[in-house]
Amino acid sequence: MFGFARELPEAKKHRLKDVDQVHAVSYIEEDDEILSGHLKHLPKAIWNILRNPTFVACMVVGIFESVVINGxxxxxxxxxxxILSTTPTIASYMSSLIILAAAIGVIVGGIVIRKMKLQVGGMLKLMVICHVIALITLGTFLLQCPPRTFVGINIDYNNQKLIDTDSPSSLDVDCNRDCDCTDEWNPVCHTETGASFYSACHAGCKTQISLNNSEKEWLGCKCLKRYLNNQTLSKNDERLSAGY
Incomplete structure (x- = not known):
């Protein structure tokens, strides 16, 4: 690193050119009275800054970006x-992809500016175009997966839609009433239909088995058979797995 010069050839010329582009409207001389530091020149200095379209554009974009990013x-x-009906852990992992996307955006933006040899005006136009595209794609947050089927919460044990979802008695029915179930949230899922129960107890399950990968499954679930209208199930179909 010590073998390199302090700056590249013609760097000073390019630097002065960049300054002229940025301050094309609000450029002031070194001996201007604005730079004297007196308070009476503050309004004039502020007006001079507000006349700089580059500065104003960057400030406006930065404000709106900070609002969105912080939220x-x-x-x-x-x-x-x-939106995706996933677990908090997976949602956190997916959120961290923003860092990778931001890094890629910086690299791609630098490549575009270099290849197209954009000056300050072109950079501002590129920035506006990218933000308009981002604004349009925000509409994708309106897309979401259909709501999950939770037996006893939004679907009753007879596979009918519940009208009063706030009723606590919808979880306790004759197929699990003798189980003395607690209010602990420990959902189990039927992989064939996608239906989930509040817990294995609320599903009326009798037997719990542990698999080789430390996962648990439940058998003999009376409420599952009732939910499926007493269909005859195979041993694989009558199992409930942990999760939802």
Whole structure:
């Protein structure tokens, strides 16, 4: 590193050119009274800054970006968890992809600017185009997976839609009433239909088995058979797995 010069050839010329582009409108001389530091020149200095379209554009974009980024940084995992009906862990992993996307954006932006030899005006146009595209794609947050089927919460044990989803008695029916189930949230899922139960107890399950990969499954679930209208199930179809 010590073998390189302090700056590349013609760097000073390019630097002055860049300054002229940025301050094309609000350029001031070194001996201008604005630079004297007196408070009475503050309004004039502010007006001079506001006349700089480059500065104003960057400030406006930065403000709107900070609002969006701060909001997403706080609530993105919860948004993804709700939209995609996934677990908090997976939602957090997916949120971290923003860092990779931002890094790729910086690299691609630099390549585009270099290949197209964009000056300040071209950079501003590229910035506006990218933000308009980002604004349009925000509509994808309106897309989401269909709601999951939770027996006893939004679907009753007879596979009918519940009208009063706030009723606590919808979880306790004759197929699990003798199980003395608690209110602990420990969902189990029927992989064939995608239906989930509040817990193995609320599904009326009798037997729990442990698989080789430490996962658990439940057998002999009376409420599952009732939900499927007493269909005859094979041993594989009558199992409930942990999760939802």
């Amino acid at each position: 997403f940084a706080a609530f993105m995992p919860k948004i993804l968890e709700t």
